[in-house]
Amino acid sequence: MRFLPGSREPRVAIVGFGYVGCCLGVTLAEHGLYVTGIDRDARLIAQLEAGRCHIAEPGLAEAMRRLHGTARLTFSTQYDSIEDADVIIIAVGTPIGPDRALVTRQLEEVCASLAPRLRRGQLVMLKSTVAPGTTRDLVRPLLEAGGLVQGEDFGLVFCPERLSEGNALAELRELPIIVGGCDQESTHAATEFWKRALDVPAWEYTSPEVAEIVKLADNWWIDHNIAMANDLARLCDAFGVDVLEVRNGANSLPKGGGHVNILLPSVGVGGYCLTKDPWITWNAASERGVRLATVETIREVNDRMPEYAHETICAELARAGREPAGAKVTVLGAAFKNNTGDLRSTPVKPVVDGLLAAGVEVALHDPLADQAELRALMGVEPSASLDEAVAGTNCLAVLAGHEPFQQLDFAALRKRVASPCLVFDGRAYYARETIEELRRLGFGYRGIGR
Ligand SMILES: NC(=O)c1ccc[n+]([C@@H]2O[C@H](COP(=O)([O-])OP(=O)(O)OC[C@H]3O[C@@H](n4cnc5c(N)ncnc54)[C@H](O)[C@@H]3O)[C@@H](O)[C@H]2O)c1
Structure with missing residues (x-):
């Protein structure tokens, strides 16, 4: 049986219109396909129907505005429109439970x-x-x-989503699609769909299991690489050298057809994927009697970074003669990643907790995050403005290096902050010239591995 209409553009239903569903649905609709987004969250569907975008992803709100009111992108809380769709894409959440095993409840409900x-x-x-x-x-x-019978009546493939937040719309137009079907006809139909829909390369693999493990391997590699970068940063701290200088040299070595490519250290690893996918991998292996010791280690290394960050801030304050208890620390950027407002599993949360436990007065400012969500997560009232956040502070802790924090006017800020004042660089990666300028202005500077 053929699983795609040959003569006209396939109609698409996306079940689960959260971050991935929304980015994908908007991209497909912008390419001229008719897309229906189905989500059980009635509040979300009402927002989408009103043309409002709930996700701080560059370009997404503008694309939603362009599509608003057209027939190319419609929404529903009901599954009735499923019958009209040629292709049904499932993009619901797959969290892990307290035992770190995959929780398939959302997936099971969708299938039912x-x-x-x-x-x-x-x-x-x-x-x-x-x-x-x-x-x-x-x-x-x-x-x-x-x-119905799979393979005879309907097709079924696994097609992982590999976009990265902050660059999602560009990546959806470029990244090769990995396809692993339960049968050959399904696999061929899926690759044809992606080529027709987005004109991106689609790579066929022999089974859904291969495609499932491809996705897990990608995130395992990223988490692993960051863990090494974080350990390297701690090593550089111990020797008083700049990890970015070391990284620059180390990454020049050709290896395996590319180069050594150590990623950037930071205040910690967060977000929806890297904090859970390695554990999904670990659990799946363990159910087959295989122990993945690297996963245990990298998760431990990356989970310890927020503690390293707040301890370093407190130690630097004390070194500059300001006891942490009663000092003011201004946290700039609370999202887990630069230039996104995503607070899911953000490592900034344990940093804030650690500072509060040390008696620090914490001010919070993240213009990209939802302010109500930020307040609820951190238990701290976010400052209304940068000016308010920095007033009289002993430390500017840049924990997400959003664009506005890359352009800070430190000369002007000097007049608003206390003395001494430390700039703690958790993810901004300020250039050497900026660090020299900070020192000239009388700020202290410390970074992760810097
Ligand atoms: N966020 C990322 O950057 C990213 C990247 C690649 C892959 N992924 C994977 O993609 C999947 C989705 O991630 P996300 O970030 O979009 O999650 P999300 O939580 O933002 O979205 C999931 C959506 O599914 C909806 N939903 C749940 N059960 C439903 C049901 N029975 N019927 C209809 N809708 C239902 C929820 O209301 C929610 O809106 C996850 O498996 C994730 O691991 C995420």
Whole structure:
């Protein structure tokens, strides 16, 4: 059976219109496809229908505005429109539980809603990150419970989403798509879809399990590499050298067809993916009797960075003659990543907790984050402005290096802050000239590994 219409553009339904679903849906609609976003969150659907964008992703709000009111992007809390779709993309959340194992509840609920509505000829694509075997052993039987047979009546593939926040829309137009289907016809239909829809390379793999592990391997590598960068930073701190200088030299070595590519150290690893995907990998391996010791180590190394950050801030304050208890620290940037407002599993939260536990008065400023969410997460009232946040502070802790914090006018700030005042660089990676300028102005400077 053919799983894509040959003569016209396929109609798409995306189930789960959160971060990934929304970025993908908007991109497909901008390429001229008819897309329906289905989400169980009625508040979210009402916002989307009103043309409001709930995600701080560069270019997304503008694209939503362009599509608002057109038939190319519609929304629903109901599954009724599933029947009209040729391609159904599943992008619901796949968190981990307290035992760090994958929680498939959202996925199971979606499959239960889809199963009775599936019709012959449809292609189902799973995009949510899952443990190996999930597409074949969980999703397929749940969908077949509706009476249709996978491979004969409907197609099923795993197609991981590999975009990175802050650059999502550009990456969706460029990144090669990994496709692993439960059968060859499904795989071919999916690669044809991505080539037709976005004109991106789509690479066929022999099974969904390969594609599932590709996604996990990517995030395992990134988390692993950052853990090394973080340990390297601590080594550089111990020897009083700048980790960015070391990294610059080390990364010049050709290796394996590319170069050594040590990523950047920081105040910690956060976000929705890197904090859970290595554990999904670890758990899946452990269920088959394989122990992935590297995952245990990298997670521990990266999870310890917030503690390293708040201890370093307190130690530097004390060294400059200002006891941490009663000192004011201004946290600039609370998101887990530069230039996003995403607070999910942000490492800034344990830094703030550590500072508060040390008796520090914490001021918070992140213009990209949702202020109500920020308040609820940190238990601290966010400052209304940068000016208010920095007034009389003993430390400017730049923990997410958003664009405005790269352009700070330190000469003007000098008049607003206390003396002594430390600039703590958790993720801004200020250039040497900026650091020299800071010292000239009378600021102290410390970074992670700097
Ligand atoms: N955030 C990222 O940068 C990123 C990148 C690559 C892959 N992923 C993976 O993509 C998946 C989605 O991530 P996200 O960040 O978009 O999550 P999200 O939490 O932002 O979005 C998930 C959406 O699914 C909806 N949902 C849950 N159950 C539903 C149901 N039964 N029916 C309809 N809608 C339902 C939720 O209301 C929510 O809006 C995850 O598996 C994640 O690991 C995320």
